[in-house]
Amino acid sequence: MRIVSWNINSVRLRIESVARLVAELSPDILCLQEIKVTDAAYPQSAFTEMGFTDHAVFGQKGYHGVSIHSRLPISRAHRKHWCGREDSRHIWVTLASGLEVHNFYVPAGGDVPNVEENEKFAHKMAFLDEMTEWFVKNHKSTDPAILVGDLNIAPLETDVWSHKQLLKEVSHTPVEVDGLNGVMAAHKWIDAVRIFVPPEEPLYSWWSYRNRTWPGSNRGRRLDHIWVTPPLEDKLRGASVFTEARGWEKPSDHAPVLVDIDL
DNA sequence: ATGCCGTATGATATACGA
Numbered sequence: 001m002r003i004v005s006w007n008i009n010s011v012r013l014r015i016e017s018v019a020r021l022v023a024e025l026s027p028d029i030l031c032l033q034e035i036k037v038t039d040a041a042y043p044q045s046a047f048t049e050m051g052f053t054d055h056a057v058f059g060q061k062g063y064h065g066v067s068i069h070s071r072l073p074i075s076r077a078h079r080k081h082w083c084g085r086e087d088s089r090h091i092w093v094t095l096a097s098g099l100e101v102h103n104f105y106v107p108a109g110g111d112v113p114n115v116e117e118n119e120k121f122a123h124k125m126a127f128l129d130e131m132t133e134w135f136v137k138n139h140k141s142t143d144p145a146i147l148v149g150d151l152n153i154a155p156l157e158t159d160v161w162s163h164k165q166l167l168k169e170v171s172h173t174p175v176e177v178d179g180l181n182g183v184m185a186a187h188k189w190i191d192a193v194r195i196f197v198p199p200e201e202p203l204y205s206w207w208s209y210r211n212r213t214w215p216g217s218n219r220g221r222r223l224d225h226i227w228v229t230p231p232l233e234d235k236l237r238g239a240s241v242f243t244e245a246r247g248w249e250k251p252s253d254h255a256p257v258l259v260d261i262d263l
Numbered sequence: 264a265t266g267c268c269g270t271a272t273g274a275t276a277t278a279c280g281a
Binding site for chain 2: 061120
């Protein structure tokens with residue numbers, strides 16, 4: 001089974017890019033973030049044409065929004081609000097097999113990495129704390145589960161183009177990395193991509209629009225992740241970032257991430 | 264410190280992204 005996760009940065013604007021990705025990678029499950037559209041205006045028929053039979057959308061006007069499309073039967077879809085807000089940042093499905101697939105869009109966190117000076121950063125940190133508590137309380141790490149999404153944090157030194165220069169940049173500050181590692185440790189989440197791309201090797205999934213950083217200077221960050229619980233570790237067969245999509249016409253600033261699991 | 268570019272919106276400027 002192949003799962004692909006992609007921050008699409010407007011699904012309506014890039015629906016043809018999604019179709020191209022599906023044609024090239026043939027995912028069984030496709031998870032999108034930043035769809036930036038309401039449920040009512042979501043282009044669901046395009047996904048049916050791509051071969052997906054089951055759909056789950058958690059949209060929002062203008063901002064955020066996440067969706068899951070599957071060729072395998074979805075038994076239940078769930079949508080959850082976080083931090084007492086109405087944001088659409090988390091949708092998850094239970095497949096007929098019992099496997100859960102969680103799709104997240106963690107808050108970006110604004111510019112200033114200080115919870116007292118920056119309300120957006122406080123929201124990001126609170127979101128991580130809630131994630132930690134929620135998974136411990138609501139799920140068992142001994143059950144097979146997959147978590148994907150734009151987590152907006154690059155945890156390893158090799159997950160950014162310059163560890164030293166980004167230590168005080170939101171997405172790579174020590175307090176965010178600690179928060180993300182806390183989410184992982186509490187539920188025994190395993191970073192599937194780093195099983196196949198060694199931690200010593202630089203790996204990015206996002207390159208800013210604001211500088212001409214791609215592909216020339218390659219000033220990227222690995223903000224997009226795929227995690228699995230321990231029962232799935234031995235079933236992992238591959239994982240990678242599909243970097244070339246960042247070079248397509250009118251690209252998203254994020255590249256897709258994919259994992260193959262023997263299920 | 265700022266701009267760089269891109270997206271969305273009761274939009275011809277503004278908020279947001281990270």
